[in-house]
Amino acid sequence: MRLQSENSVRSPTSRDYTLATRVTSKELRDIGAAAFARGVTNSHWLRNAAIAYLKQDDTPVRASLELTILTEIIALRLVVLNLYPHAIPGLSLASLHSLMAYADSSKHLEVVKLLARTKEGSVSRT
Numbered sequence: 001m002r003l004q005s006e007n008s009v010r011s012p013t014s015r016d017y018t019l020a021t022r023v024t025s026k027e028l029r030d031i032g033a034a035a036f037a038r039g040v041t042n043s044h045w046l047r048n049a050a051i052a053y054l055k056q057d058d059t060p061v062r063a064s065l066e067l068t069i070l071t072e073i074i075a076l077r078l079v080v081l082n083l084y085p086h087a088i089p090g091l092s093l094a095s096l097h098s099l100m101a102y103a104d105s106s107k108h109l110e111v112v113k114l115l116a117r118t119k120e121g122s123v124s125r126t
Contacts, residue, residue: 023031035045081100085091
């Protein structure tokens with residue numbers, strides 16, 4: 001089943017390598033049907049499919065994971081902030097706000113320090 005599209009002209013890019021794979025008869029029929037529908041050879045269709053897969057942007061997945069982690073951290077912060085006054089009955093709202101401001105002002109520096117120690121391999125588990 002060799003088909004050549006009218007618009008498929010030899011690529012100016014030299015392709016020096018060959019990839020081979022084994023497929024089932026059903027997979028071969030499916031690939032052949034998809035290639036036929038595009039008017040290209042099986043090889044051309046597989047190459048385009050592989051390249052399209054490699055170019056897929058995984059940013060939404062990564063962003064979703066980051067959003068989930070950040071959401072959980074914020075939720076934990078809210079739990080701690082809501083429990084703190086009950087754990088220390090004499091704690092004033094002003095003192096709580098002062099603690100929050102300190103945490104907000106120093107968190108970035110602490111993360112940088114922790115990441116640096118991680119890269120050096122000297123992070124303790126305590």
